[in-house]
Amino acid sequence: MPGTEFEVPWPSGEIRIKQEDSDIWDYVRSADPNDWYRPDLEAAVGKQGWDWDWKIGTVDMDTSTVCIKIRKGKENLASFFVLKWTKDSS
Numbered sequence: 607m608p609g610t611e612f613e614v615p616w617p618s619g620e621i622r623i624k625q626e627d628s629d630i631w632d633y634v635r636s637a638d639p640n641d642w643y644r645p646d647l648e649a650a651v652g653k654q655g656w657d658w659d660w661k662i663g664t665v666d667m668d669t670s671t672v673c674i675k676i677r678k679g680k681e682n683l684a685s686f687f688v689l690k691w692t693k694d695s696s
Contacts, residue, residue: 607656610681613663614691616670617642639672643691651680 618637625632636642639660651658657680663671676684 607659607675607677609658609675609677610684611673611675612684612688613671613673614643614688615693616663616672617691643672643674643687646687646690647674647676650683650686651676 616637617639619635620633621636621641622631622633624630640654643660644654647658648654654660656677658674658676660672660674663673674684674687
């Protein structure tokens, strides 16, 4: 898929989820990029595997990253997501 790639930090921490059976919201720990990044990417870019996808980026004890590729035509959103998901390192 032609497009633009960018790296963001590997996610980790608590996420808010809705239990399907009871409609109760709860918090769970997750380090799955799909839990963290997929909702925003699907809302803004489209379907995973078609309009965007991710793979393991840099692997390091301190700076592991996720490499996200956005299809051509939506590449203007790459800088938005980098700014949204990258913490200020200064």
